[in-house]
Amino acid sequence: MNILILGDIFGIPGVEAIKKNLPKIIIEKKIDFVIANGENAADNGLGITKKNSEDFFNAGVNVITSGNHIWDQKETQEFIEKEKRLLRPENSLKPVPGKGSNIFISKNKKKIAVLNLMGNVFMKKSDDVFLAAKKFVSEVKLKKDADFIVVDFHGEITSEKMAIGYFFDGKATAVVGTHTHVPTSDTRVLNKGTAYQTDLGMCGVYNSVIGMNGENSLKKFLKDTSAQRHFPADGEATISGLLVQGDHETGLAKKAEQIILGGSLQERFK
Ligand code: FE2
Numbered sequence: 001m002n003i004l005i006l007g008d009i010f011g012i013p014g015v016e017a018i019k020k021n022l023p024k025i026i027i028e029k030k031i032d033f034v035i036a037n038g039e040n041a042a043d044n045g046l047g048i049t050k051k052n053s054e055d056f057f058n059a060g061v062n063v064i065t066s067g068n069h070i071w072d073q074k075e076t077q078e079f080i081e082k083e084k085r086l087l088r089p090e091n092s093l094k095p096v097p098g099k100g101s102n103i104f105i106s107k108n109k110k111k112i113a114v115l116n117l118m119g120n121v122f123m124k125k126s127d128d129v130f131l132a133a134k135k136f137v138s139e140v141k142l143k144k145d146a147d148f149i150v151v152d153f154h155g156e157i158t159s160e161k162m163a164i165g166y167f168f169d170g171k172a173t174a175v176v177g178t179h180t181h182v183p184t185s186d187t188r189v190l191n192k193g194t195a196y197q198t199d200l201g202m203c204g205v206y207n208s209v210i211g212m213n214g215e216n217s218l219k220k221f222l223k224d225t226s227a228q229r230h231f232p233a234d235g236e237a238t239i240s241g242l243l244v245q246g247d248h249e250t251g252l253a254k255k256a257e258q259i260i261l262g263g264s265l266q267e268r269f270k
Pocket of ligand 1: 067
């Protein structure tokens, strides 16, 4: 079972890279299921539009996850109620539209549970993420309720992400971090069989400041009064994600392989 999980797709260059390359990657790597974080897909890098989500589904994405920017586009609150393939963080403060987890069917007819969590440290206020994780594992068990379970932990700090990795070790197929837009090199299968990477990085332009125009961003840090509102960087996007080979017998990971393709990062695509 090959599951591809893609990091935050950022702005027009990120969306275009997914539309152009994802169909080919799916064929070449024999991918059965694709999860992508889409909360920065809108043209200005903030939020996700209905059109963005349609483009992703057409390109082969099965489920879109999100995070702190999920509500930045006004239309999202409405279309998320009908579009079950778009998740918002499970531990969002309630009441809130949409769902934070669900079970989906892959093209090879496997049940894949996807859980979207958001960190508590240096993030928008949300419910306790560890309590949300405990509740989820009490309700959704690997091999009983789902053939495979994938967790997208959208968070700022590495310790919180690693702790969630340990929490789910042996209970989920994969735990990946998103949000920082920088891929970490700690890809591995944990002791009890869960694939893990602290952050997937973004599908976006890396010659930037986390996707936004670098020069302008620097001006803001320097408090230069000519700085404009943040706007996305131009250029070729790098696709960044994790390919997880799931074991049909256990639901755990046999192998985890980082994928980095195109743009300015050093390629990792065998
Ligand atoms: Fe984010």
